[in-house]
Amino acid sequence: MSSFKIFDLAGSGMSAQSVRLNTTASNLANADSVSGDPNQVYRAKHPLFEAVRAGLGVNAATNGVAVRGIVESQAPAVARYEPGNPLADSNGYVYAPNVNSVEEMVDMISASRSYQNNVSVLGTARDLMLATLRLGQ
Amino acid sequence: MPLNLDTYIGVHATALQLRSQRTEVLAANLANVDTPNYRARDLDFKSALAAAARTAASPNAPVGLATTSTGHIPGATLEGMPAPELKYRVPLAPAIDGNTVDAQLEQAAFAENTVRYQATLTFISGKLRTMLTAITGQ
Numbered sequence: 001m002s003s004f005k006i007f008d009l010a011g012s013g014m015s016a017q018s019v020r021l022n023t024t025a026s027n028l029a030n031a032d033s034v035s036g037d038p039n040q041v042y043r044a045k046h047p048l049f050e051a052v053r054a055g056l057g058v059n060a061a062t063n064g065v066a067v068r069g070i071v072e073s074q075a076p077a078v079a080r081y082e083p084g085n086p087l088a089d090s091n092g093y094v095y096a097p098n099v100n101s102v103e104e105m106v107d108m109i110s111a112s113r114s115y116q117n118n119v120s121v122l123g124t125a126r127d128l129m130l131a132t133l134r135l136g137q
Numbered sequence: 138m139p140l141n142l143d144t145y146i147g148v149h150a151t152a153l154q155l156r157s158q159r160t161e162v163l164a165a166n167l168a169n170v171d172t173p174n175y176r177a178r179d180l181d182f183k184s185a186l187a188a189a190a191r192t193a194a195s196p197n198a199p200v201g202l203a204t205t206s207t208g209h210i211p212g213a214t215l216e217g218m219p220a221p222e223l224k225y226r227v228p229l230a231p232a233i234d235g236n237t238v239d240a241q242l243e244q245a246a247f248a249e250n251t252v253r254y255q256a257t258l259t260f261i262s263g264k265l266r267t268m269l270t271a272i273t274g275q
Contacts, residue, residue, distance in 0.1 A: 006164045013168030020171070049172040051165075056208070059223055062165035065172050114170050117240060121164045124251050128160070131258055132153075136265040 006125040012064030013118035044073040174235035177226040185221030
């Protein structure tokens with residue numbers, strides 16, 4: 001029986017979703033890290049998921065999901081007029097990261113649900129395999 | 138009468154194998170629930186089991202294709218029988234990123250598949266117990 005593959009499959013899903021949770025945490029933590037230079041301010045990071053195929057052809061099995069990379073959002077930094085801020089540039093502006101807190105919170109909930117799905121798949125697969133091992137007893 | 142354990146268990150051994158393969162396919166769908174351009178797939182259990190039964194009945198056993206390079210597409214066989222063709226799911230509401238996995242639908246299919254897997258296990262278990270009763274005579 002080849003069901004051991006399910007553990008790798010669900011495991012890859014869990015690891016991918018935890019990378020997503022990590023980037024969300026980083027984005028939310030840095031939501032207010034202002035800078036005086038719009039090119040140096042923190043940019044929102046998002047992981048890029050990719051399916052891992054076992055080979056070519058229609059029937060090739062899917063071996064899970066992988067994080068191909070982490071991309072930075074290209075949205076412009078938010079300029080705020082704060083002349084009293086020691087980081088402000090000569091015009092009195094500071095630049096806040098392009099992190100959208102609402103989007104990040106939604107992303108966090110979605111990642112958490114997907115993670116839970118993978119955990120329950122893992123648990124079910126384990127129960128099924130144990131039941132198969134006990135066959136005939 | 139010489140008894141062959143394979144024929145005694147009958148269709149259930151093949152069914153168990155197919156159910157286990159379907160579990161994998163559904164788990165792959167659930168793992169790729171957020172992957173852009175991923176197309177959800179499923180296995181048509183009924184036609185796969187019928188194909189396996191036809192293969193078992195025919196005198197010409199299936200032969201796997203040898204692959205000598207990683208780029209070769211393998212002639213798919215699943216432990217002696219032709220591997221069932223995986224089909225793409227028709228999405229109810231495809232996402233804008235090209236992903237066609239509907240998490241709720243996949244979860245439901247996974248739960249259904251789990252129950253049927255356990256049913257097959259129960260059938261096999263019952264057959265083995267029947268045999269054991271006959272052997273011990275109790």
